Amino acid sequence: MGRHSCCYKQKLRKGLWSPEEDEKLLNYITKNGHGCWSSVPKLAGLQRCGKSCRLRWINYLRPDLKRGAFSQQEENLIIELHSVLGNRWSQIAAQLPGRTDNEIKNFWNSCIKKKLKQSGIDPTTHKPLSEVLTENKNENKPPSAMVKSNEKKLLLPPQVASSGPVNDIIAAPESSNNVSCKPSDVLRHFSFQQLNYGPDMGSFSVANQNSCGQLGFDFNVLPNSTSTELVTAPASSFSATTMPPTPAQVRPSISLPSENSCVTSSCNSAFSYYDNAPFSWDFGNFDKLPQAQVHSLVEDAKWSEYLQIPFVTGSSSPEQSQAYSGIKPDTVNFQTLGFPQSASNTHSKDFQRLALAFGQTL
DNA sequence: AATTTGCGCAACCGCGCTCGG
DNA sequence: TCCGAGCGCGGTTGCGCAAAT
Numbered sequence: 001m002g003r004h005s006c007c008y009k010q011k012l013r014k015g016l017w018s019p020e021e022d023e024k025l026l027n028y029i030t031k032n033g034h035g036c037w038s039s040v041p042k043l044a045g046l047q048r049c050g051k052s053c054r055l056r057w058i059n060y061l062r063p064d065l066k067r068g069a070f071s072q073q074e075e076n077l078i079i080e081l082h083s084v085l086g087n088r089w090s091q092i093a094a095q096l097p098g099r100t101d102n103e104i105k106n107f108w109n110s111c112i113k114k115k116l117k118q119s120g121i122d123p124t125t126h127k128p129l130s131e132v133l134t135e136n137k138n139e140n141k142p143p144s145a146m147v148k149s150n151e152k153k154l155l156l157p158p159q160v161a162s163s164g165p166v167n168d169i170i171a172a173p174e175s176s177n178n179v180s181c182k183p184s185d186v187l188r189h190f191s192f193q194q195l196n197y198g199p200d201m202g203s204f205s206v207a208n209q210n211s212c213g214q215l216g217f218d219f220n221v222l223p224n225s226t227s228t229e230l231v232t233a234p235a236s237s238f239s240a241t242t243m244p245p246t247p248a249q250v251r252p253s254i255s256l257p258s259e260n261s262c263v264t265s266s267c268n269s270a271f272s273y274y275d276n277a278p279f280s281w282d283f284g285n286f287d288k289l290p291q292a293q294v295h296s297l298v299e300d301a302k303w304s305e306y307l308q309i310p311f312v313t314g315s316s317s318p319e320q321s322q323a324y325s326g327i328k329p330d331t332v333n334f335q336t337l338g339f340p341q342s343a344s345n346t347h348s349k350d351f352q353r354l355a356l357a358f359g360q361t362l
Numbered sequence: 363a364a365t366t367t368g369c370g371c372a373a374c375c376g377c378g379c380t381c382g383g
Numbered sequence: 384t385c386c387g388a389g390c391g392c393g394g395t396t397g398c399g400c401a402a403a404t
Contacts (some may be wrong), residue, residue, distance in 0.1 A: 016372070016398080038389065039393075054390080055373065090392060102372075110370055 013047045019055055025053055026061050059100045066098025070107055078104060079112060083126040109288055 013021075030045035037050035046053065070078070074096055081092045089101035089108075095105065108123075116123040116133065 013367075014374075031387095036389075050389080051375095051391095059372070087393065105393075196379055 012049050021048070022056070022061060025056060029057060059102050064098055065100070071140070075112065076097070078108065079116070082108065
């Protein structure tokens with residue numbers, strides 16, 4: 001299992017690529033594209049397996065690769081992303097144009113890890129080493145470096161599996177007492193207070209504050225949406241059948257809590273616009289919502305299907321937002337939108353964990 | 363000068379997922 | 384529904400080079 005049939009064939013070369021092989025592969029793909037990788041070596045006249053060709057192209061021959069050392073900005077971004085994504089190198093690489101997952105992985109293992117340790121930071125948890133050691137001692141567990149092989153077995157990443165409000169929410173299936181919280185039920189609690197027009201001439205969003213002071217939702221409707229009537233309708237008309245659009249229409253997001261929900265809403269608007277998604281919504285103030293209610297909400301099938309690709313908004317810069325969302329924001333418009341300049345670090349971490357938890361469990 | 367050690371990086375390996383027959 | 388091929392990802396290996404002994 002796992003080994004390609006082509007690898008069993010005889011006379012396939014392995015090891016370093018020669019300049020002649022590189023030239024053959026480069027010429028072939030430049031002229032024809034790669035198409036089916038398994039057929040590339042034969043068509044290109046190479047004694048390699050398709051997998052090897054793919055790897056060589058992606059990591060070395062691709063014309064859009066950036067060569068040379070990582071800049072300080074790139075290094076900072078990698079550390080930031082790793083704190084959120086863990087060892088998801090391909091996702092991290094997606095935020096660094098011209099860099100490959102392999103390159104970043106090597107850079108992390110050979111350089112950044114060392115630097116973080118020297119600075120007294122645990123590269124796995126991104127917490128101070130002293131704190132990590134204390135936690136491990138208290139929990140009677142070996143240091144993080146020693147539990148590496150067990151990480152794969154966890155449904156949630158290590159930082160999510162720790163204690164804290166978010167983890168309490170995720171790990172509270174027994175807490176579904178009397179609360180029945182369908183999307184439509186939650187939505188009826190809202191009183192929509194503001195209508196904001198975005199800078200993209202036509203997109204607008206509804207910023208809301210919920211009437212019970214517990215959970216906030218923002219709905220952003222963008223140009224060419226067929227459902228613009230939703231934002232002008234009273235809150236009570238939102239229902240599970242009209243409000244959650246098809247998954248294709250929806251870009252789910254989890255935003256950092258903000259003092260000003262209007263600002264948060266604008267951020268989402270920007271994300272959605274640049275991703276051409278007609279809708280987005282965010283969840284706010286999770287910490288103020290009864291855990292059972294959140295759990296019910298997450299458990300609800302209609303919502304969970306929209307939570308499969310979470311991303312976190314509320315970053316303090318376009319670079320960060322791109323890092324979190326995977327979407328390239330337009331810098332000018334982003335600034336025009338009044339992106340929040342700061343967010344509670346505690347909340348930030350909790351919501352990052354929540355996003356990861358959704359991605360891992362739903 | 364010869365050998366050993368350490369490091370960075372390219373490439374491989376194994377696994378899981380998706381998709382089409 | 385099952386199965387196999389293809390693909391992508393993350394972990395690991397091992398080569399080549401430079402520094403240290």
